[in-house]
Amino acid sequence: xxxxxxxxxxxxxxxxxxxxxxxxxxxxxxxxxxxxxxxxxxxxxxxxxxxxxxxxxxxxxxxxxxxxxxxxxxxxxxxxxxxxxxxxxxxxxxxxxxxxxxxxxxxxxxxxxxxxxxxxxxxxxxxxxxxxxxxxxxxxxxxxxxxxxxxxxxxxxxxxxxxxxxxxxxxxxxxxxxxxxxxxxxxxxxxxxxxxxxxxxxxxxxxxxxxxxxxxxxxxxxxxxxxxxxxxxxxxxxxxxxxxxxxxxxxxxxxxxxxxxxxxxxxxxxxxxxxxxx
Numbered sequence: 001x002x003x004x005x006x007x008x009x010x011x012x013x014x015x016x017x018x019x020x021x022x023x024x025x026x027x028x029x030x031x032x033x034x035x036x037x038x039x040x041x042x043x044x045x046x047x048x049x050x051x052x053x054x055x056x057x058x059x060x061x062x063x064x065x066x067x068x069x070x071x072x073x074x075x076x077x078x079x080x081x082x083x084x085x086x087x088x089x090x091x092x093x094x095x096x097x098x099x100x101x102x103x104x105x106x107x108x109x110x111x112x113x114x115x116x117x118x119x120x121x122x123x124x125x126x127x128x129x130x131x132x133x134x135x136x137x138x139x140x141x142x143x144x145x146x147x148x149x150x151x152x153x154x155x156x157x158x159x160x161x162x163x164x165x166x167x168x169x170x171x172x173x174x175x176x177x178x179x180x181x182x183x184x185x186x187x188x189x190x191x192x193x194x195x196x197x198x199x200x201x202x203x204x205x206x207x208x209x210x211x212x213x214x215x216x217x218x219x220x221x222x223x224x225x226x227x228x229x230x231x232x233x234x235x236x237x238x239x240x241x242x243x244x245x246x247x248x249x250x251x252x253x254x255x256x257x258x259x260x261x262x263x264x265x266x267x268x269x270x271x272x273x274x275x276x277x278x
Contacts, residue, residue: 003043003044003070003071003072004029004041004042004043004044004070004071004072005041005042005043005044005047005068005069005070005071006039006040006041006068006069006070006071007039007040007041007042007052007066007067007068008037008039008066008067008068009037009038009039009040009056009061009065009066010036010037010065010066011037011038011059011061011065012037015037015059015061016033016037016038017124017241017266017267017268018059018241018267019038019040019055019059019061020038020040021214021215021240021241021267021268022055022058022059023040023042023052023055024214024239025214025215025216026048026051026052026055027042027043027046027047027048028040028041028042029041029042029043029171029173037065041071044070086100086103087127088106089127089130089131089134090131090134091106092106092107092108092134093106093107093108093109093110093130093134093156094106094108094109094110095109095110095112095152096109096110096111096112097111097112097113098111098113098184108156108159108160110152110155110156110159110185111181111184111185112150112152112155112181112184113150113177113180113181113184124265124266124267124268125212125238125239125240125265125268125270126152126153126212126238127265128238128263128264128265128268128269128270129153129210129212129236129237129238129263129270130152130153130156131263131270132236132261132263132270132272133153133156133157133160133210133236134160136160136208136234138157138160138161138162138208139160139161139162139163140161140162140163141157141161141162141163141164141207141208142162142163142164142165142166142205142206142207142208143157143162143164143165143166143206143207143208143209143210144165144166144167144200144204144206144208144209144210144228145157145165145166145167145168145210146168146197146209146210146211146213146221146225147168147169147170147211147212147213147217148167148168148169148174148178148192149169149171149174149177149178149212150174150177150178150181151167151174151177151178151181151182151190151192152181153210153212154167154178154190154210155181155182155185155187155190157208157210158187158189158190159185159187162208163189164189165189165190165191166190166191166192166193166200166204166206167190167191167192167193168192168193168194168195168196168197168199168200169192169194170194170195170196172194174194175192175194178190178192179192197221197224197225200228204228205228205229205230205233206228206229206233207230207232207233207234208233208234208235208236209225209228209229209233209234209235209236210236211225211235211236211237211238211239212237212238212239212270213237213239214239214240215239215240215241215244215247215248218237218239218240218248218251219247219248219251222251222252222254222255222257223254223255225255226255226256226257226275229275230275231275231277232274232275233274233275234260234272234273234274235252235257235272235273235274236270236271236272236273237270237271237273238268238269238270238271240268240269241267241268241269242264242267242268242269243267244269245262245269245271248271249271252273253276256275256276257273257274257275257276258273258274258275258276259271259272259273260272260273260274
């Protein structure tokens with residue numbers, strides 16, 4: 001059974017989102033906000049303690065503001081379940097867990113077994129990219145969910161009418177959780193492979209690519225994602241702070257993408273791109 005390192009960090013509300021962004025870029029998988037700050041989870045084997053302390057020092061977090069302990073995976077999941085509340089997006093999407101009562105008044109209800117905050121719609125990055133998806137004409141389209149996590153974006157795309165779906169993630173838990181969530185939503189037809197962009201076949205091209213990851217991964221992915229697109233393809237990205245959009249847009253332009261629109265949610269951002277065919 002996987003063992004996770006849990007850090008309980010006391011800090012101001014203003015620092016919570018910034019620290020979550022920094023920690024997610026160095027491998028942290030889950031975050032849970034509370035009245036005094038937040039909790040951050042990372043696989044014990046993935047922890048770079050030097051980088052962790054460098055980030056804390058950069059934002060003025062001293063050792064008196066940090067508590068740490070080891071937790072087993074099953075205990076972590078139980079904690080998420082105890083704190084998981086349904087999420088409503090644009091009065092259209094309701095994201096709930098299997099232990100919640102269904103609300104048929106919402107056009108789209110997604111059931112997600114909570115395993116990490118970035119796969120449940122609670123975090124601004126997931127909610128923002130889902131808002132963009134609601135504006136897309138999805139029926140009949142091929143969709144790639146890059147770094148799928150719980151599979152929530154692929155599941156939404158399927159419920160919106162996409163017919164050819166492919167998802168990937170480098171984490172072992174994701175390969176289990178996406179099939180669990182497909183079963184909960186009574187869906188089929190979403191292919192999944194564990195790994196990075198190397199799992200894509202050379203001939204695979206997609207109408208829409210969804211990438212809710214982080215700035216560092218996105219910066220190095222635009223060219224490869226362009227290769228797996230065609231002239232009418234679109235790319236939706238999220239998982240980064242608003243201040244990082246300038247850098248991301250420049251990298252995207254160098255790979256042949258042009259920025260269409262963006263959604264700002266707190267300090268976080270999601271953006272829509274299409275290929276620059278001029």
